[in-house]
Amino acid sequence: MSSLLALPGTEASAATGACPAKGRIASGYGWRTHPATGGKVFHYGVDIANTTGTRINAGFSGTVTYAGESGNLGRHVIINSSGVITIYGHMNSLSVKKNQKVRKGRKIGTMGSTGMSSGPHLHLAVKEFSPSPSGGDYVNPTSYFKLPC
Ligand SMILES: [Zn+2]
Numbered sequence: 378m379s380s381l382l383a384l385p386g387t388e389a390s391a392a393t394g395a396c397p398a399k400g401r402i403a404s405g406y407g408w409r410t411h412p413a414t415g416g417k418v419f420h421y422g423v424d425i426a427n428t429t430g431t432r433i434n435a436g437f438s439g440t441v442t443y444a445g446e447s448g449n450l451g452r453h454v455i456i457n458s459s460g461v462i463t464i465y466g467h468m469n470s471l472s473v474k475k476n477q478k479v480r481k482g483r484k485i486g487t488m489g490s491t492g493m494s495s496g497p498h499l500h501l502a503v504k505e506f507s508p509s510p511s512g513g514d515y516v517n518p519t520s521y522f523k524l525p526c
Contacts, residue, residue: 392519394436395482396526397465398499400427406517412495421515422464422502423524429469429497431488435479436463436501436522444471450500451492454485457506461521462513466500467491 403426411418439458446452450466454473469489473479490497503521504513518524 392521392523394463394522395434397436397463397501397522398425398427398431398433398488400425400431400488400499400525402426402525403498406515406519422466422500423518423522424498424500425525426496426498427488429487429489431497431499432484433465433468433486433488433499435473435481435483435485437461438481439463439479441473441475441477441479441485444473444475444477446491449493451494452486452489453492453500456485460506462504462506463521464500464502464504466502467494467498469497 402423404420404424406420406423408417409420435456437458439456441454442457443455452468452471453466454471456463467490468486471486473485488497488499501518503516503518505516506513
């Protein structure tokens with residue numbers, strides 16, 4: 378948990394997002410050792426662990442660009458907030474739909490363990506939009522959120 382604070386760009390003063398989910402930080406943004414292979418893999422988000430059913434909130438007001446189930450993130454929601462894209466993965470239930478406008482702090486679903494996940498947690502990722510084919514670059518969510526919250 379404290380190792381997060383040592384990373385650059387984590388000044389709390391810049392962290393203005395609403396609390397995405399209450400819980401403990403199970404894994405931060407950056408390099409980590411894969412539990413199965415022992416190899417180094419880059420983790421593009423922050424994992425907030427709590428019990429299944431814990432409320433998940435929109436970090437910023439914006440438009441839901443994805444709400445469904447696919448890939449490693451399982452059931453997940455993506456919100457575009459004027460170029461800052463927030464991604465909420467491994468959810469149990471979703472309470473928003475694609476193209477829906479949501480307000481900061483609104484409930485968007487509940488925590489789960491869908492997709493590639495070993496226990497109930499929220500994988501929170503933040504991308505800064507760019508018109509490149511990748512759609513943007515991942516940044517440390519602690520630049521936008523005061524975590525844990
Ligand atoms: Zn994660």
